[in-house]
Amino acid sequence: MNTKNRKKVIILVMLLIIFIISIFLSVGLGAIKVSPKEIIRALIDKNGTVNYRIIWNIRLPRTIISVLVGISLSLSGTIIQGVMQNSLASPSIIGVSSGAGFAALTILILFPEYYNLVPLGAFVGAFVVTMLIYGLAWKDGLVPNRLILAGVAVNSLLGAGNNALLTFFPDRVSGVINFMVGSLNGVTWANVHSILPYVIVGIVIALTLSDKxxxxxxxxxxxxxxxxxxxxxxxxxxxxxxxxxxxAVSVVGLLGFVGLIAPHISRLIIGSDYRFLFPTAILLGAIIVLLCDLISRVLFAPMEIPVGIIMSVLGAPFFLYLLRSKEAKQ
Structure with missing residues (x-):
């Protein structure tokens, strides 16, 4: 292994350590604090104690969902930036998440009895919007500026569609507020089981095709x-x-900016070799969502802020910084 690759492996190991620490912080901190020793004891000694019930029924599924959603969105963003050859592209900014969100929201509001079709609807919405933006941005090759403009336009159109649904069906708004802002509140083991297969398949395919x-x-x-x-x-x-x-959208709703921040920071610290970029984005995406969710729970505890708000507060300035940096280089 050459020196350059050895440094990349060291960076990955450091991120893995931070990732493990973030998991313990996520499980241990909140309205009720639980020490790492108590976490391990509660998981080993399943005797129905208060700590065990808090960890197993609330904290652990939420932590795992944070990890899986972070991986999904960061991998999706890394892939989109690579395929579309634009570092400003991400699922939330170019409308892919909005496409998934609009399809899922349509099912939740108009056809709530078909709630189990939300993951499929979210995928179809994301795919249709991705293909639409890709087509709009193509002119003898991908045009970066056209990509962003097309994404912003489609995003606005889908936002109008979401607002129309909320306006025409105000009696059903209360049930989808968390979905609209992006929230991990109330996630369960069922949510873990619904998203886990997609994440595993995504990781395997991405790592396998990284050379391509x-x-x-x-x-x-x-x-x-x-x-x-x-x-x-x-x-x-x-x-x-x-x-x-x-x-990711089918589980937590419209959680933005993870797919922009994680790939960009990963590229800065590890380079553009996707053999290393994918693992770095996976770890960094999980860490970002874990820590943002932790902030959302402890900042005004016992009151909880939806994690989507925290992500927007951090992500919007970061996007403006990237935009300025990109313009300065041109």
Missing amino acids: LNILVLGDEVATGLGVNVEKIRFIFIILSSVLAGS
Whole structure:
């Protein structure tokens, strides 16, 4: 292993340590504090104590969902930025999450009896919007500025659709408020089981095809010359990003900016080699959501702020910083 790759492995190990610490903080802190020793004891000694019930029924599923959602959105953002060759692209900014959200919200408000179809609807919404934006941004190749503008326009249109649903069905608004702002409040083991398969498949496919994406970002002509079926690989990645974004939205709602922040910071600290970029984004995305959820629970405890609000407060300035940096380089 050369020196450059050794440094990347060290960075990954450090992120893994931070990730483990973040998990213990997420499970241990809240309205009731539980020490790491008590966490381990409660998980081992299943005797129905108060700490055991708090950890197993509330804190643990919430922590696992935070990890899975962070992985889903950060991986989706990393893939979208690679396929669309734009570091400002993310599921929330270009409308992919909004597409998933609009489809899921339509089911929740108009067809609540079909709640079990929300994950499928979210995936279909994310996929349709991804393909639409990709088509709008294409003109003899992807045009970065057109990509962002198309995403903003589609995002606004879907936002109007969401607002129309809330306006015409005000009696059903209270049940979807948490979904609209992005919240981890009330998640259960059932939510863990619903999102876990998508995340596992997403991680496996992303890591397996990381070399292909390394070639794809070199440009279509170069990738074709190196024997890569460009359209096939691009389509697989678009499907994958849609599945990941849709699965996350179906569980926590419209949680923004994770897919922008995690990939960009990962690229700054690890480089653009997707063999290392994907694992870094996975760990960093999970850490970001874990810590933001922790802040949402302890900042004004016992009152809880939806994690989507915390993410927006952090993410919006970060996006403006990226936008300024990108303009300064042009």
